[in-house]
Amino acid sequence: MPKHQLPSGFIEYSLDEQVKFNHILRTIQDEYEFAGFTPLEAASIQYSEVLLAKAGGEMDKEIYRFQKGSRDLSLRFDLTVPMARYIAEHHRDIAMPAKIYQIGKSWRAEKPQKGRYRELYQADIDILGNNSRLAEAEMLSIIQNIFTILDLPEITFRISNRKILSGLLEEYKIQDQAGVLRIIDKYEKLSKTDWLQALRDLQIEEKFIDTLYNFVSAKGEVQEVFNLLQDQNCQHPLYLDGLKELQELVQYLELFEIRKYKIDLSIVRGQDYYTGTVFESNLEGLEAYGSVCSGGRYDNLVGNYIDTPITGFGASIGVSRLFGILREEDWFKAMNYSEPKRVVFILSEENLPQTMQTIIELRDEYGVAFDLYPEIVSFKKALQYANRKNYTEAIFFGSDEAKAGEVLVKNMQTGEQGILLLEDLGERE
Amino acid sequence: MPKHQLPSGFIEYSLDEQVKFNHILRTIQDEYEFAGFTPLEAASIQYSEVLLAKAGGEMDKEIYRFQKGSRDLSLRFDLTVPMARYIAEHHRDIAMPAKIYQIGKSWRAEKPQKGRYRELYQADIDILGNNSRLAEAEMLSIIQNIFTILDLPEITFRISNRKILSGLLEEYKIQDQAGVLRIIDKYEKLSKTDWLQALRDLQIEEKFIDTLYNFVSAKGEVQEVFNLLQDQNCQHPLYLDGLKELQELVQYLELFEIRKYKIDLSIVRGQDYYTGTVFESNLEGLEAYGSVCSGGRYDNLVGNYIDTPITGFGASIGVSRLFGILREEDWFKAMNYSEPKRVVFILSEENLPQTMQTIIELRDEYGVAFDLYPEIVSFKKALQYANRKNYTEAIFFGSDEAKAGEVLVKNMQTGEQGILLLEDLGERE
Numbered sequence: 001m002p003k004h005q006l007p008s009g010f011i012e013y014s015l016d017e018q019v020k021f022n023h024i025l026r027t028i029q030d031e032y033e034f035a036g037f038t039p040l041e042a043a044s045i046q047y048s049e050v051l052l053a054k055a056g057g058e059m060d061k062e063i064y065r066f067q068k069g070s071r072d073l074s075l076r077f078d079l080t081v082p083m084a085r086y087i088a089e090h091h092r093d094i095a096m097p098a099k100i101y102q103i104g105k106s107w108r109a110e111k112p113q114k115g116r117y118r119e120l121y122q123a124d125i126d127i128l129g130n131n132s133r134l135a136e137a138e139m140l141s142i143i144q145n146i147f148t149i150l151d152l153p154e155i156t157f158r159i160s161n162r163k164i165l166s167g168l169l170e171e172y173k174i175q176d177q178a179g180v181l182r183i184i185d186k187y188e189k190l191s192k193t194d195w196l197q198a199l200r201d202l203q204i205e206e207k208f209i210d211t212l213y214n215f216v217s218a219k220g221e222v223q224e225v226f227n228l229l230q231d232q233n234c235q236h237p238l239y240l241d242g243l244k245e246l247q248e249l250v251q252y253l254e255l256f257e258i259r260k261y262k263i264d265l266s267i268v269r270g271q272d273y274y275t276g277t278v279f280e281s282n283l284e285g286l287e288a289y290g291s292v293c294s295g296g297r298y299d300n301l302v303g304n305y306i307d308t309p310i311t312g313f314g315a316s317i318g319v320s321r322l323f324g325i326l327r328e329e330d331w332f333k334a335m336n337y338s339e340p341k342r343v344v345f346i347l348s349e350e351n352l353p354q355t356m357q358t359i360i361e362l363r364d365e366y367g368v369a370f371d372l373y374p375e376i377v378s379f380k381k382a383l384q385y386a387n388r389k390n391y392t393e394a395i396f397f398g399s400d401e402a403k404a405g406e407v408l409v410k411n412m413q414t415g416e417q418g419i420l421l422l423e424d425l426g427e428r429e
Numbered sequence: 430m431p432k433h434q435l436p437s438g439f440i441e442y443s444l445d446e447q448v449k450f451n452h453i454l455r456t457i458q459d460e461y462e463f464a465g466f467t468p469l470e471a472a473s474i475q476y477s478e479v480l481l482a483k484a485g486g487e488m489d490k491e492i493y494r495f496q497k498g499s500r501d502l503s504l505r506f507d508l509t510v511p512m513a514r515y516i517a518e519h520h521r522d523i524a525m526p527a528k529i530y531q532i533g534k535s536w537r538a539e540k541p542q543k544g545r546y547r548e549l550y551q552a553d554i555d556i557l558g559n560n561s562r563l564a565e566a567e568m569l570s571i572i573q574n575i576f577t578i579l580d581l582p583e584i585t586f587r588i589s590n591r592k593i594l595s596g597l598l599e600e601y602k603i604q605d606q607a608g609v610l611r612i613i614d615k616y617e618k619l620s621k622t623d624w625l626q627a628l629r630d631l632q633i634e635e636k637f638i639d640t641l642y643n644f645v646s647a648k649g650e651v652q653e654v655f656n657l658l659q660d661q662n663c664q665h666p667l668y669l670d671g672l673k674e675l676q677e678l679v680q681y682l683e684l685f686e687i688r689k690y691k692i693d694l695s696i697v698r699g700q701d702y703y704t705g706t707v708f709e710s711n712l713e714g715l716e717a718y719g720s721v722c723s724g725g726r727y728d729n730l731v732g733n734y735i736d737t738p739i740t741g742f743g744a745s746i747g748v749s750r751l752f753g754i755l756r757e758e759d760w761f762k763a764m765n766y767s768e769p770k771r772v773v774f775i776l777s778e779e780n781l782p783q784t785m786q787t788i789i790e791l792r793d794e795y796g797v798a799f800d801l802y803p804e805i806v807s808f809k810k811a812l813q814y815a816n817r818k819n820y821t822e823a824i825f826f827g828s829d830e831a832k833a834g835e836v837l838v839k840n841m842q843t844g845e846q847g848i849l850l851l852e853d854l855g856e857r858e
Contacts, residue, residue, distance in 0.1 A: 004479060004517040004734035007500060010472040012515055015523060018468045035792070036772065036800025039447045043439040043548055044534060045493075050433060064474075066495035068538055071436060075504075086441055088433040094444060095817040097803055105473060109497055119472055127803060135803030145793070255785040305433035343465065356684040363464070364574070371465025374526055374556060374564030388524040 009110070009118035011320070020332050021323050024150060025103060028123045028317060031146045032101040035138075037125050040100045042082035044107075048074040050085050053304050062108045075107040079124045080273070080298065080314055087128050087312075088305035096129025096310075103319075115290055115321045124295075126314035131299060133245060136277050137252030139315045143281075143293050144258060146317070152326070154284040155293065157253075158264035161246045161277050162296070164229065165215070165268065167239025172208050178272075180204065180212075187216045187266040216266035222250055225263040242276070249277060260284070269294065273301045277313065289325045293317045341392040342370040345382040350399035358405075358422060359397065366426030370395065386412050395425070438539070438547035440749070449761050450752050453579060454532060457552045457746060460575045461530040464567075466554050469529045471511035473536075477503040479514050482733050491537045504536040508553045509702070509727065509743055516557050516741075517734035525558025525739075532748075544719050544750045553724075555743035560728060562674060565706050566681030568744045572710075572722050573687060575746070581755070583713040584722065586682075587693035590675045590706050591725070593658065594644070594697065596668025601637050607701075609633065609641075616645045616695040645695035651679055654692040671705070678706060689713070698723065702730040706742065718754045722746045770821040771799040774811040779828035787834075787851060788826065795855030799824065815841055824854070 006012060013021055033039075048065050051074050064075040076082045079102040087094065103123045110116050125142065127135045140157055147155045165184065169177045183198045190198065192213075199209045211232070218225050229243050246263065253261055269278045276297035283292055295315040302310040326332060344362070346355055362368045373385065379396065386394040396408040407425060410417035435441060442450055462468075477494050480503050493504040505511045508531040516523065532552045539545050554571065556564045569586055576584045594613065598606045612627045619627065628638045640661070647654050658672050675692065682690055698707045705726035712721055724744040731739040755761060773791075775784055791797045802814065808825065815823040825837040836854060839846035 004514050005476065006472055006514075006518070007474060007476055007502060010474060012470065012472055014519070015467050015469065015527070015529070018470060021470070022468050034798040036798070038444050039451050040444065041441065041447060041450070043435055043441055045436060045439060045536065045548060047434065047436055064495065064497065066493065068493065073436060085433050085435075089435070090443070095814065098444070099800060100444070107474065119474060130803045132804045134805075138801055138803065141789070255782060257789060353684060360570070360686060369463040369465070371528060372567055374559045374567065375561045376563075385524065 007118075009112035009116075011117055011119070011324075013323075017323075017327065017332075021319075024319060024323065025121070025123065027150055028146055028319070029101070029103055031142060031149065032103075032123070032125055035099075035125075035142050037099040037101040040083060040086065040102050041104065042076070042079065042086050042102065044076055044082075044105070045073050046076060046082055046085065048072045050305070051076060051081055053081075062110050064107050064109055077108050078106050078271075079104060079122050079316065080126070080271075080301070083124075083126060084273075084298070084301040084312070085305055087310060088302050091129075091302070091306070091308065091310055094128075097135070098128045099125070100128065101125045115324055117320050117324075120321070121319040121323075122316050123319050124314055124316040126312055128302070128312045129310055130313070131276075131297070131311040133248040133252045133277075136249055136297070136313050137256045137258065139313065140253065140258055140261075140279070141256040143315055143317065147283075152283065152322075152331070153286060154260055155281050156260040156262065156284055157258065157279050157281045158262050158267050159246070159249065159253075159277065159279045160263065160265050160267040161242040161249075162268065162274050163238045163242025163245065163276060164265065165242075167236035167242060168211075168215075168232070168234055170238060171234050171236040174204065174208075176202055181268050184212065184216055184266055185268045185270065219262060219264060222261075222263050225265070245276060269296055273298045273304075275299045279315075283325065286325055286329065289328075290321070291318070292322045292325070341390065342368070342395065343373060343386050343389065343391045343393075344370045344395045344397070345373045345379075345386075346376050346397050347379060347382070348397075348399035349376050355397045358407075362422070362425060368426060383410075386410075436547075438541035438545075440546055440548070440753075442752075446752075446756065446761075450748075453748060453752065454550070454552065456579055457575055457748070458530070458532055460571060460578065461532075461552070461554055464528075464554075464571050466528045466530040469512060469515060469531050470533065471505070471508065471515050471531065473505055473511075473534070474502050475505060475511055475514065477501045479734070480505060480510055482510075491539050493536050493538055506537050507535050507700075508533060508551050508745065509555070509700075509730070512553070512555060512743075513702075513727070513730040513741070514734055516731050516739060520558075520731070520735070520737065520739055523557075526564070527557045528554070529557065530554045544753055546749050546753075549750070550748040550752075551745050552748050553743055553745040555741055557731070557741045558739055559742070560705075560726070560740040562677040562681045562706075565678055565726070565742050566685045566687065568742065569682065569687055569690075569708070570685040572744055572746065576712075581712065581751075581760070582715060583689055584710050585689040585691065585713055586687065586708050586710045587691050587696050588675070588678065588706065588708045589692065589694050589696040590671040590678075591697065591703050592667045592671025592674065592705060593694065594671075596665035596671060597640075597644075597661070597663055599667060600663050600665040603633065603637075605631055610697050613641065613645055613695055614697045614699065648691060648693055651690075651692055654694070674705060698725055702727045702733075704728045708744075712754065715754055715758065718757075719750070720747070721751045721754070770819065771797070771824065772802060772815050772818065772820045772822075773799045773824045773826070774802045774808075774815075775805050775826050776808060776811070777826075777828035778805050784826045787836075791851070791854065797855060815839075 052060055063077050066073055083102060105119055105121055107119055109118060125139055144155055169180060174180055179202050187195055196209060218228050267278050267280050274296040278296035280291035280294040293315060297313045299311040301312060344359060392412055394410045394412055405422055406419050408417060409420045481489055492506055495502055512531060534548055534550055536548055538547060554568055573584055598609060603609055608631050616624055625638060647657050696707050696709050703725040707725035709720035709723040722744060726742045728740040730741060773788060821841055823839045823841055834851055835848050837846060838849045
């Protein structure tokens with residue numbers, strides 16, 4: 001391997017891309033704060049026992065785990081579990097309900113593939129100490145707003161409630177519920193034949209397989225899906241509770257003006273910690289890339305660490321995946337984003353103290369943002385640099401100009417140039 | 430251990446503290462961007478070979494290192510080395526000089542102690558492909574600005590140039606230069622007796638020990654230190670070059686109006702990759718906490734990965750350490766920082782659709798930021814929550830108000846309350 005290689009599955013953006021990535025991060029952060037969420041930075045490294053306690057599924061294979069002295073440590077694989085640990089430790093000092101946001105990296109030793117990275121950025125909002133459909137719907141509306149503000153394709157939410165399937169599996173006395181849920185989770189990935197066969201392999205009776213298939217393949221109008229669920233006539237309390245919550249959620253989705261959503265009973269989410277509402281979402285027209293924001297209710301997760309039960313609901317934007325999609329789709333050309341682009345050149349060593357004082361004044365007093373070229377430079381070389389970096393304006397300090405309190409300003413796009421007084425430069429801001 | 434413990438050496442802030450920490454991070458980011466620096470996010474996990482190639486010192490003991498399959502990986506211990514790797518790989522696509530900033534976490538398996546964390550936030554600026562004192566001084570002025578804007582104690586820079594000591598050690602034909610530099614690095618930590626003895630243990634002759642002691646203990650006026658360096662009459666080209674660079678830097682520090690700086694020849698910096706100017710810095714009156722921003726020139730670091738030599742200089746704010754100091758000194762009470770603090774309560778289920786539409790309008794059309802309480806709540810419980818969370822204003826939607834297009838607004842600090850029309854609420858922003 002070349003000496004400077006990056007390990008596979010890790011990604012670093014070009015400097016131009018990073019500016020756009022950070023613009024997305026900051027927009028998300030602004031919106032989260034605007035809606036009254038408060039930041040949290042949980043530790044990236046935790047005791048493996050803490051992380052794996054309730055991850056379930058295939059997470060124990062995908063975690064970066066290492067011994068340090070006698071300690072068995074791991075890198076977090078999501079933001080939710082370390083946050084739950086934090087809440088467990090500090091819940092007495094936190095006013096509930098608590099609205100928390102986290103923006104940060106997680107790590108998964110997955111097989112690298114399209115849309116999956118070993119180091120991934122997520123941007124989560126969570127509400128703790130509350131179990132209301134109002135909060136769930138509000139959080140989806142905040143997510144919807146972010147996609148609108150960023151001028152991205154419309155987001156479509158696919159929503160279910162775990163209690164519905166759990167109640168149904170209970171009613172039918174299915175032994176291997178986790179096994180069945182894992183197969184349901186693969187509904188989108190397997191062919192119909194393979195999917196049915198996988199259930200048969202678990203010794204599920206044919207009639208119940210039919211029911212499950214009708215459930216997970218029902219993707220029509222919301223009311224049609226509710227009719228199907230009611231016609232099932234399952235009387236298990238979990239089932240009825242899940243159905244009621246789902247209906248209530250739909251009412252609030254309407255109140256919060258969520259534009260695109262579907263009931264999709266094939267959504268179960270990989271992590272074992274979800275207990276109620278669960279959702280995934282796709283960008284319209286870009287469904288093949290998979291979910292860009294997902295989450296759900298995890299009413300027993302904090303209770304995993306302490307005896308006090310604390311309810312919770314979270315939504316997580318997969319920022320790395322989202323950015324990967326936009327990059328692949330060349331979306332940024334259409335993205336409405338501009339940054340300040342000004343460079344200052346010193347052309348002469350003569351009168352340097354005066355020139356420098358003016359440059360500092362420009363930055364500190366007039367609040368003009370610019371890149372100061374780090375050397376005294378010729379006009380020709382300066383123009384090359386300004387062009388290569390795509391600056392829209394170049395400001396030149398020669399020896400004569402400094403004396404007269406003037407500068408040469410060149411618009412790099414039109415080629416226009418002219419002598420300006422310093423005060424004019426500041427006033428244009 | 431309790432099931433929810435955090436591993437020792439890791440730190441998580443309270444929700445109130447995190448808001449202030451993020452305010453500091455964002456101020457730094459804004460200033461870096463204001464001065465024309467562009468963001469980079471290098472991967473946190475790298476091949477161990479890449480990280481350890483030129484770290485030197487004691488870093489190989491302090492690194493989090495793990496095998497994953499056949500790959501020998503490590504968590505980065507600073508932001509500089511992964512950035513150098515990135516530049517090595519992409520330098521052909523980057524216009525030089527390149528000004529880059531990085532804000533992120535690194536990890537060091539150090540013994541936990543005051544001001545040292547195993548997970549630490551740093552905020553770096555670097556310039557690549559340039560070797561000028563103008564750029565070095567500009568970067569210190571950007572750092573100085575940040576401390577001023579944040580209303581923190583004055584920052585004092587302690588500056589040296591590695592070439593001076595290297596030249597001197599060459600001239601005196603010292604074999605174990607790394608050993609001597611390590612002892613010089615410990616000048617502040619050891620007693621005079623122990624420090625002298627450590628040099629004697631390396632078989633350094635007494636006369637040269639005297640010279641070294643005079644150098645590292647010289648902390649008077651800048652001109653006095655320059656006189657001492659000139660009087661030494663060392664003719665080694667490295668020494669002369671270092672002295673010339675240091676004098677040039679001081680000229681630019683004056684031009685950039687750096688208020689507090691000293692020449693301090695005991696500054697060598699731990700990492701082996703530094704080649705020229707090196708610096709540390711302290712907060713005035715809080716020197717005992719150690720350096721809050723440090724860095725230097727590393728002209729051979731990128732060349733460690735590729736054959737093209739690319740010069741570089743960087744400054745790194747130790748944000749975790751800085752925050753630790755401020756926390757311990759209770760600085761935040763004095764810190765000029767306020768955040769928007771408004772909460773909205775729904776008091777009645779009557780007219781809920783109308784209420785919700787108004788709330789959405791308030792957020793989306795009028796741009797009013799608020800925390801929406803996630804349930805329909807009694808006035809009494811609402812007040813308790815608003816008080817506990819220190820909100821400055823509470824807005825109440827009752828059933829009557831919603832009908833009339835009015836809301837009850839309460840100033841939580843004065844206790845004043847009154848009925849406002851919705852349009853008034855928006856217009857106050």
